[in-house]
Ligand code: ATP
């Protein structure tokens with residue numbers, strides 16, 4: 001792993017960056033040091049991208065550094081698979097921690113010593129009450145808690161019991177170490193919070209070396225202090241923990257004094273951003289896995305074709321605020337479209353094919369026509385597309401009895417086939433059920449390339465492929481949830497039954513045979529698509545990254 005690049009980017013502006021800027025100007029710190037502290041109990045999601053963009057972004061903009069620190073204090077829920085996925089996803093997003101990869105578990109010995117320090121100072125005690133008893137005596141928002149009967153245990157006895165907890169003499173749940181602060185504190189986090197619990201469990205990094213594990217609160221601030229983090233940036237739900245964060249730092253001989261700042265977490269419509277629920281979606285097989293393209297995980301978004309630049313742009317666009325709010329999924333899709341419109345090559349693909357026979361085009365003859373790879377970027381070059389007597393057009397682009405504003409193909413109607421010719425529909429062929437299965441058309445040879453020498457106009461330009469095109473499977477993804485704000489306590493009921501629609505008989509122009517996995521392409525008039533990793537061998541499977549238009553805005557206009 002290399003050191004982080006020293007390149008400094010222009011600094012954005014929001015209340016956290018303003019604090020950092022002020023601190024650096026006042027020379028409170030020589031340099032800014034931030035961290036991104038995921039718990040390896042699941043895959044990262046788009047909410048984490050906001051936190052990553054903020055922490056790594058600040059480090060880049062102000063010439064500091066950002067650490068990646070695994071908050072691995074609960075071995076029951078944490079796995080190596082998640083550790084690996086998190087590292088992969090942070091790199092994919094475009095950020096690098098350089099040599100600064102840390103784990104809360106790196107500090108277990110130091111944290112244990114600091115726990116003993118609190119015990120010796122009379123500020124922590126071993127409590128023999130069960131988890132239920134502790135919960136029952138914590139009080140409520142309006143009533144104070146009650147002191148544990150073990151609260152005034154002599155210091156030596158606390159020290160002895162705590163060491164025996166570490167030595168493995170007691171079963172899970174038999175005892176905990178608690179801070180001795182104030183059972184009457186208005187802030188419940190200060191009512192003698194648990195610092196250590198007994199857990200006979202193997203840890204992905206420390207194995208069975210430990211059978212007591214620090215709580216999140218006992219690990220977090222001290223890890224920040226050890227790493228000399230200057231600004232410890234987290235989401236608003238930790239605001240009520242800040243007094244405890246400060247109390248621990250005030251009462252321990254820590255090497256530095258970080259400060260915690262809170263910002264609003266990302267919440268997106270039609271989406272749930274909670275690792276617990278995402279885990280349940282995976283375990284309950286409601287999705288194919290953590291990288292199912294419908295998941296809001298970075299792995300899912302990557303498989304779907306979302307470029308990392310779009311995620312970085314999106315988190316910049318939504319900004320950083322102090323009050324929680326819900327961001328419209330359309331804002332995210334806009335960011336994706338904006339990047340892909342610039343970068344994606346154009347190709348033609350017919351998702352739901354309808355056969356067209358050009359009656360006046362010679363049998364067994366083909367020709368190659370030139371098509372632009374990108375309309376705004378001549379450097380992207382051209383390719384050849386094959387035209388012949390038999391073609392496919394999109395089923396939706398034909399109507400036998402068109403209503404007023406339908407300008408595409410209909411009996412007697414002339415339209416342009418992109419990069420090719422004008423064609424006119426002369427007749428329709430139906431099957432026994434009366435369904436249209438073929439259009440009989442004629443073409444005008446004088447319109448080659450798409451323009452009529454006599455200047456006559458057509459109202460529509462359609463995409464098309466030659467009948468000998470490639471066959472592909474296309475997966476059209478819609479929102480995973482059917483309602484804008486899914487109910488976290490009964491999320492299964494809110495799942496969108498139409499979140500995946502699979503088309504098995506799409507036809508693609510031959511240039512798509514070599515489409516690279518993970519490189520999105522615009523299928524003209526349809527949207528952005530990306531070849532699925534499962535189709536690396538022969539079969540062509542494409543995922544829809546995003547459609548061309550904002551379907552969400554349409555929805556809301558309709559319901560408004
Ligand atoms: P979840 O609620 O999904 O389980 P978490 O907070 O438990 O997330 P962590 O692994 O502890 O997940 O998160 C690492 C960092 O990412 C934390 O600093 C947390 O504040 C931040 N984070 C988590 N979810 C979001 C979100 N939706 N928006 C912004 N930041 C987030």
Ligand code: MG
Nearest residue numbers: 038039071216
């Ligand atoms: Mg957490």
